[in-house]
Amino acid sequence: MTLTVILSVLFPFLYLASTTGQNCSTYNPCGSYGYCGDDLNGNAVCTCKFWWTGTVCTEQSSSGIQVITLGVLVFFLIAVFYGLSIGCSIRRKRQQPKKEKPNLRINENTCANSNLKEIALTNVKESARCSSCFVAVLMVILTIIALTVKWLLIQPIHNELVKKYNVNDSLFYQREPICDIIDFSNFNMLTFPIACFLVLIFIISSKRTSCLRDKFKGYIGPVIPLDFYVHIKRKFAAVIFAIIADELLSIVMEVITGNSPSDQGVIIVYLLRILSVLVIGLRYYPILSAAYMDTILALICATFYAWLNFCVSVYHYSRCQSDFYPSNDNFGDTNGTDLMTLFSFYGTGQNLVIIQIFNDLPQYLCWSYILIKLPMLSVEKIYKWSQRKNGNRSRNLCLTREEKILLHSSVPHSVEMRYVRNLFRAKAQRSITRSFLARLIPKMAYQWRDDFRFSSRIFSVYATVFLLLIFLTIQACVLVVPHLSEMENTLQTLIDAITQFNDVNKTQRDFPIPKLFLPYLLAILTAFVVTTIQLLVLLASIRRNLFQIYRGDVSEIPQRDKSKYLSYTTGNFHFAGYFIGYVIWGYILTAAFAFILYICIDAFITYGSVRFLENILKKIIPILLLIVFKQYLNNILARYVFLQYYGDILAINNRRILMIFLYFNFFLDAFLGFVSSIVRIIKSVIGGCLYMSRLDYSPMGRKLETFDAGFAAYCGFIHIEAVHRNPVMLAFASYVYGRMKTEQYVFNSSVSSTVITGKREMKKYSSKASRKWYLAVLLIRNPSFVTLRKHSLRNGENEEIETLKPDGQRLSLAQNNYHRASLISEIDLQQIWQNNHVK
Template sequence: MSKLNVWHALLGLISITIVTGQNCSTYDPCGRYGYCGDDVNGNWECQCKFWWTGTLCNKQSSSGIQVIVLGVLVGVLLIIFYGLSIFFSTRRNKQEPTIDNKRNDQNIGLNPNLTHVVIVNVKKSARLSSCFIAILMLIVTTVALVTKWSLVQPIHNELVKKYQEQDLLFYTRKSFCRLIDYEDFNMLTFPIACLLLIIFIIFSKRTSCMRQKLKGYIAPVIPIDFYMHIKRKFAAVVFAIIADELVDIVSQVLLGETSNDDGVIVVYILRIAKVLVIGLRYYPVLSAVYIDSILSLLCATFYAWLDFSLTIVDQSLCQSDFYPSDDNFDDTNGTDLEILFNYYGTGHNLILITILSDIPRYICWSYIVIKLPMLLITKIHRTIKHKQENRPNRLHLTREEKILLHSSAPHSVEMTYVRNLFRSINQRSTSRSFLARLIPKFIYQWRDDFRFSSRILCIYSTIFLVLVSITIQACILVLPYMDIMQQYLQQQVDTLTGVSSLIGVQREFPLPNFVPPYVIAILAAFIITIIQLLTLLANIRRNLLQIFRGDDSEIPVRSKSKYLSYTTGNFHFAGFFIGYVIWGYILTAVFAFIVCICIDAFMTYGSVMFLEKILKSIIPVLLLIIFKQYLNKLLARYAFLQHYGDVLAINNRRILMIFLYFNFFLDSFLGFISSIIRIIQSVIGGCLYMSRLDYSPMGRKLETFDSGFSAYCGFIHIEAVHRNSIMLVVVGHLYSAMKAKQYLAKSSTIIVKSSNPRNKDYSSKAIRKWHLAVLLLRNPRLTFLRKHALLLLQNEDKQVKALNTATRLSYSEQQRHRFSLISENDLEHAWQKNIN
């Protein structure tokens, strides 16, 4: 031993002798690598952190040295692996000939750069009507918010005065509040909505059932056809407004706000009745747009303005968000408002929070009350214009027929999809939309040959507004309770971790201030859920396109024995989706809150004994697993695969057999650890992917037992059957030919000219067969469907007769497109042009 080490040992013994009899309150010899505590005799004692040892925790233990060495080896292995990957990738790119990926000249001429897109395309897309609607929406929203501020401010001032005088915190509702609502049911607009529905039913015509009875009138009206593209944005906004009503029901379910006298069955019946009342309130608004008549739009316009006005009054004077009234004072006895006053103050902060939380809801309402009058004016203008034309032999088309006929139009989305089937990816024209050029393609690639159905937009608008409402309420209502929650949880954590044998040692897991971790956790849960929803939206498009071309790599292949399951799953899709998203949001928030508390505890206190014990057990295992994984990757790419992993062929076969022999026993030890990690990953993945119905945590073999994934499969299959672009184009073309024959038969002024054989289109049979072969090669699923159809036609002659005598399509009311893109005049001009 050297003299220097001897002197250090002597100094340590002297220091220990000097401080004997002292405790940690007067002397802390443990330093930054140990916890100082007092034993039973009142003397100090050190508890070392991580891999430190010694009486004063000033020596590195052998385990610590080994962990450091293993960490260095892992770092070196990572550098070698990724360094070689970058080197070989760069060398491969230099050796391969450069490929000139030229864009289509037409697309380059249209959109040469982003500046041109901003100046030209955005200018064309920003129509005058859209700007006018946006300005009116801003005005109506501002007026509504100012009105609510003026109505809520007297109530706020009254309760502030009672709070300062320590009086009971509640206000007396106006007498007309009992006329507007009864037990959370809007009983003033509900009868008006029922009356409007009766009017719509009386003036609606039947299309198939008993058309001769009562001249075809008195028919049920539907609010929206989810497989039709009629005012998708309008329907999505209405569903977003309905989402605000659903937040109250969700809060009642989660918090269990029920009366003690009510039974379980009665509670569920009342909630179902509330949902039905909410649906009937907005039924006339949706059905009026679907009917698209002057009477329906006029009634819906007045009803929407009335309902919007009563909603402002009801939510300001009758059912305020934070201020208890004489009707609901017994629920909390004013304690919630007292806590809010203590946290946010008695100024205008609470009113400002109320107004800001109502902005999304009022923006949606403003769009409804502005859009309905504009639709009414447009309908009146078109009706007057058609009457002035006064065409005697004009062919009248229903809205369903217009949508179906538009599917076969050259500029339709369905025809664009069919046209792209015969083109490679490089030959397809890029989208002219500004968003398509603005969003990077690795995030989302915009396609002009696909359009989401109305159901998807309605579901997503509902979910987005629900998430916004829950996030705002979670931040506003829970923050005042954070201190109480922190104290309670600290007591529970101290009880679980136990009391240390050393007196004066800090807690095993001291909790920091809950406010920053809670806010970060809520925002992180909101962002993660939004990202998951957008990813699911892209996956819905990909899965639908896969089903269109017969690809069952992700969605199980369609089976006839599961048609009933697909239908019921399609029924449950929307409800399951909303429920899964809400629970996924809650679980993600809880998980993120725990992680943020742990990180904040380290940042606040510098060290936490409970977390150090966990990390001390986890870090060596993780380093060993990472070292083994990257060693296997390095050997697999550069030792056991040909061409550095570019070819799936074994290289160095003998060495590989020897490696597999010894690796057989080595991985058996890591298998137990991997199984534990697998369970932890399943729990974390299940929480983060709860809102993803396209992802089943049970795995591919057991995914059918997942009710959420089964509902998603049912939705995809039903959607693909009724919205297949190829089917819509073919049916639209056949229906157009049939309508053309009907128009020629009824027209007495048009003389059909004899066909000239010179003008006949001599399409080669070989070309037609080539097109058919290309279509079947790119859509292999259609091959089996075509064979099955040909066998049915050969074996059953009745089907041929049925096809020849058919007068209408069975799915004609379900396959739709935007009605404003085709009219009766366009169809007549096209037919006359073909005839002439």
């Protein structure tokens, strides 16, 4: 009897009423608020929806009345809270004195009151140079030519497979013999040896800067593809990495789908994937290293190699390896079933060809930029060399690439010098950016700053990630949509098994699956938008965290610890790879979560009622209403009862009433704490899925964030980046190094203009004496440093004295007994009186 009463109180909505002589197949007595089912005797039985009751589910149950009442109270509390908040804000504004509007400032760049028309006429003309417009026009022309060539190469394969599809023949095409050379065991063996040969030439023609400079006249030095900690040719490097993203997509798809040869072991498969990544890197190594070396030989070689690589790539992905059309080399993977599904869904017309051309559009635009930019750099370099040769300029001072980059930091218009100048200016006195695009971006979303530039590494990683997202989205839409009908049947069978559809009393499904086409496309679009927004927010967080580390703020990033330098370095190694992996998995998890949510919403819209979801909502809605009610009740009490000046000051008001409230709230929140723990787990799962692509966010919390490998990699990247790209350090080092190089240039010029008959002997001075002399000169020329130096020396002496002092005297046991945690003792009063009396 007790169990029956408890069940009737907890689940009043499961009230069943039977009718005799009729079943649900002939008559539905339950109406729109109930589900009709047949019992073992063939009589109709009504199961009421939500909080309805009665024989035919026409009466509101007591639980329903309570839920409605609680909902009304919650709405009333929310209206009261926000109404009072608006009233307080209006009253606060009226009480504040009126401030005079500041005069419009005029900075060094543009006027602050300039309108959009003036910006369009001045700044756009300055930013849009003739060379940029010329490159853009050539890019479009070259991209159209390349896509047309690919269309002509794919069209015969498409027509051949369409004929085979119409006669029900095996769907594959015969590859040409040259494809076996280009694609030997999934490795491009036509351009790979040429890339290795060019890298060898670059190594021979490069000079060493530090190691064994007297051997082989300084030549045979290692070449780097690009310097990740500078912002020189960032756009060029980012475009190269964007091109590599298309080839990395195939490796990512293999990891996701698990497609690998069955006769090979796990270790061999992983080693082959690592080797394929290294081969991809070596194929693009000469192009990047040539742009960084900036020599005539390197640029000319890279130009011819880039054109050859592009032509081979167009031919390879048209005649040798295609996204949709299987060849005799990979026909055994699917036996042509995937192409049959695509033909049946998209038709045998030109739709597949158009989709493939559209998919290659971003990659070909990037290739067009590289193919045009390299010849322009070569011509520009040859022109400067001819001018220098005809002008007979002095070559007493030869600077390396690294020295030129460092010396650029002390130029007045450099990013580092702008940052240093802004340190001594108020925020209102800083110059406004001249970029037209920067002025169009709302400052609430992102505020453009001319004194900061992202490094080449950030540009390259983001270019790779965005192209990967575009390619992954296109592949997910094109390849998965034709299989959604099969997925509907599979999901319906699985859900029916979970909800026990085989029960004979049920005449309709607990969770009918709607058509998956619209929910799937919305889920993919949602995942792409959410991931893109998260990436943009992370980009702003990287700049903010770097600024914080520059000025010693450790509010978000843990303070740099000497014992963790090894961890920072290894985390910096993993940053790019972890970032790409986290973004892809965040994209997949967000798409899966959104897909489930959109299926539930579509099921409600299509079928009007879903019994399985209604049972879940009946348990969740009362709990959520109770939590929201308690939350807004606490907000009203905290702001208008227990805080002074309506929450403007963190000071307690009505102290005695607060103590009484805290006493009873202690027992009340014990129940809500259990519910809140469940909500906490659900929020953690949802937040972990949505914030998977954010390396600056750790779902483990502030105390355990160092155990998160992604966040540890992000911290290592930020610390290493801040150490090597600190604007103040770079500006100072550039200025000192520039003065040294200037004196060296003057000295070499004076020596070369006079006849030197003998070797000049340099007198060697003591390094300690030289340092003291330089210190004296520095202090004489900068008197303000004297006080700072004295203060620093005095602090060091005080620290040494503190380490030599013995521990303070401990109180006796009798004295400790008089002391209490929150009360002042008589001994303390006597001590205070004695101290005041002595004074």
